[in-house]
Amino acid sequence: MTTKLEARGELLTALRLSRGFTQVELAAEVGISQAALSKVESGEARLEVQAWRKVAEALMVPLSAFRDVRSTTAPARIFHRKQRTTPKSAVNKVAAELSLVRLRVRDLMGDRTTTLRRHDLEGGFNTPQEIARDVRDELGLGREPLGDLVAILEDAGVLVLRWSLDTIQVDAIASWQDDSVPVILVGEHVPADRQRFTMAHELGHAVMHEGAAEKEQEAEADAFAAEFLAPASEIEKEWPRGADLDALLLLKRRWGISLAALIRRGKDVGRLTDQEYRQWNIHLSTTGMHRREPDPTERENPTALTTAIRKFLDEGASIEDLASSAHMYPREFQLTFLEETPS
Ligand SMILES: [Zn+2]
Known part of the structure; x- marks a missing residue:
């Protein structure tokens, strides 16, 4: 069981990493020692309200962001292609953004559930291709060409967001927490032609794998994606x-x-x-076609989250309320979740 203190510490850590601060840097901003900050993050110590105010200021969130924090309880499995050249700090930052996304949308998306289930490769006893066909069957997709893949994933309960991922040089990153729905962040830099394959690849990781992807898992996710999109x-x-x-x-x-x-x-x-x-x-x-393919695929855009947000707004909620439940200022909330990203 996680306590309220631990949940607050978790949020603090994720926010700090997502803003690119080390513990030493943030502690200096707040005027406390790194050891003290570390204890707050692990849920072993409290902070005075005055210090919380400085923390909130440094992290550019309202003080109320730390008022009601529920713990994420279950550990998340996060998948991303390991790039030798990507600094660890950049990876940690995106991983923190991913956990923040989960925290932030939990209230917005309510009791969203997924129809997807995990599949076991059983040490090679099941092939990624077999699992891809099983997942197609579970989602009632038969062997037909797939329409809008983002819509299919959203219908299956997956949360898809377009996200800035060029800092870690990956096309997408996925996570699936045991008590929650899978989340896929797709890089804003990914061309539409590659986006469907990228998402199918991440889906493969989510249903087949346990953690960060090595070379072998990458090949498995590619095999899954190819069979899932085009049996x-x-x-x-x-x-x-x-x-x-x-x-x-x-x-x-x-x-x-x-x-x-x-x-x-x-x-x-x-x-x-x-x-x-x-x-x-x-x-x-x-012919240059590998860079610029003829008949480019049309970009697919996620809509589930914006639809949920607009429904709340229609029902009379204010942007301030929604932003606060997402531990953010209204402006950042709007920029992050409501403004269309140009494709
Ligand atoms: Zn991968």
Whole structure:
């Protein structure tokens, strides 16, 4: 059981990291020792209201942000591609933002539940492809091409947000806390053509994996994503004889995957030889199509959270109330959750 003090400490830690402060830096701002701050963060000590005021000021949140804090209780499993070049502090910052998102939207999204369940790879006994087909079945998606993937995930209870992730050089980051719904943050920098694959990849991590992703898990999540978006059985059936670019673009549009991913799929299902696959890749890169694909996929945008917020506003809640329940000032709340991000 976590106490109120611990819950407050948890929020404080997440806010501090998300603002990019070390304990030493924040302690200096507040005028207390790092040891004292550390104890507050771990829930072992209290602070005077005066000190809380300084903390809130430094972290740019209202003092009321620390009034009603419920603990997150269950540990979160967080998945992201490990990049050797990304500083640990940047990763910690985004991980903190992710836990903050969960805290912030808990009241807004109410008792949201997910229809997704965990699947066990059982040391390779189940393949990622099998699990992808199982998840399709659980969500009632059959083997058909998938429409708006963001909408499908949101219907399944997943919280999807577009987020600035270029600092950690990953396309997306997902987390799933045991007593909650999966959260996927998709990088604002990710082109629409890659976004669906990226989200399917994160879904794969969420249903199959236990924690931070190593090389092997990355390959598994990619295999999951490919099969989830474009089941091998269907691509094999639909692959045009002597496929030319136009025929492939038709398939690209139908299945909503990039040309690059489609060609990879053609090789996976045995419709392209290794040599043909290489030739296609050379063709895509010499024509610049690997950077800018023809028939770009339309960007899919999350709507569940903004819809929930607008409903509260329609029912008479104020932005101030909602922002306060999200431990934020109204301006940041609006910028974070209500303003459309340009695509
Ligand atoms: Zn990954």
